[in-house]
Amino acid sequence: MKLHHLTNSRSHRVLWMLEELGLPYELVRYKRESTLLAPDALKRVHPLGSSPVLEDNGLVLAESGAILEYLQETYDIESRFKPASTQSRADYRFWLHYAESSLMPLMVMKTVFGNLDKPPVPETFRTIGAMFGEAVQKTWLNRRIDIHVNFIEKHLGLHEWFAGDAISCADFQMSFPVIAMLARSLPEELPHTRRWLTAVESRVAWQKAIEVGGPLALST
CATH class of the missing domain: 1.20.1050.10 (Glutathione S-transferase Yfyf (Class Pi); Chain A, domain 2)
Structure with a gap:
């Protein structure tokens, strides 16, 4: 599993959840440009060129909410992070x-x-x-x-x-x-x-x- 992480960005949410789940992952870090935008290198990972992007078992997934739901559905076996009521x-x-x-x-x-x-x-x-x-x-x-x-x-x-x-x-x-x-x-x-x-x-x-x-x- 690989997380493409832009510093000081939304991808911190995904990084936090990975740590809560105790999952092994590789972190690929990117720094913002002087314009505060993400670097063009992220476009080589996903067409939108934004972070976070998660790579897992051939899947390339963008959007933090979608990634969180994917992690919960795939790896949160005991449903610790999705309420039951x-x-x-x-x-x-x-x-x-x-x-x-x-x-x-x-x-x-x-x-x-x-x-x-x-x-x-x-x-x-x-x-x-x-x-x-x-x-x-x-x-x-x-x-x-x-x-x-x-x-x-x-x-x-x-x-x-x-x-x-x-x-x-x-x-x-x-x-x-x-x-x-x-x-x-x-x-x-x-x-x-x-x-x-x-x-x-x-x-x-x-x-x-x-x-x-x-x-x-x-x-x-």
Whole structure:
């Protein structure tokens, strides 16, 4: 099994799950370009040229959610990371899809509109870019993000993990956008979400994934 891993990226989720499952794997590391994009070398692995990409028994699989589900279905024999109850299973499915379809697009937009005064934006356009980015954030984007922040905080105030009382692939999938989300919040805010992140970071498998794959240093 081989994981193509871009530093400081979504592929940390897959690396974390591999460590939780105790599976042997080869890690192929890539560094971001100065543009913060993935290097062209990843296009030789998968046409999309993004990370993570998992190679296993002839299968080449992209998209972190799809990879997590594949690992769970193939190697999680005791279903440690997929809940059994009907309600928890519904939450599990929801958060697996919500992470990339609802939350991450907002986090990406936050990064883009917050950096229109920096390279690679041409210097001539940076002043107007900063004004435009700030206007979009104040009039629309921040309000949308706040809805999601409060939604997650309320959910984690009622549940220990995203899909109930036990950790699951839903938590693996939500880890990346939640860390990005918390980068814009004050320390005293969101106690339930921060409690969840503390529980995540205390896990040996998470710490091993950081050791092997590098830290997650996200900002918005």
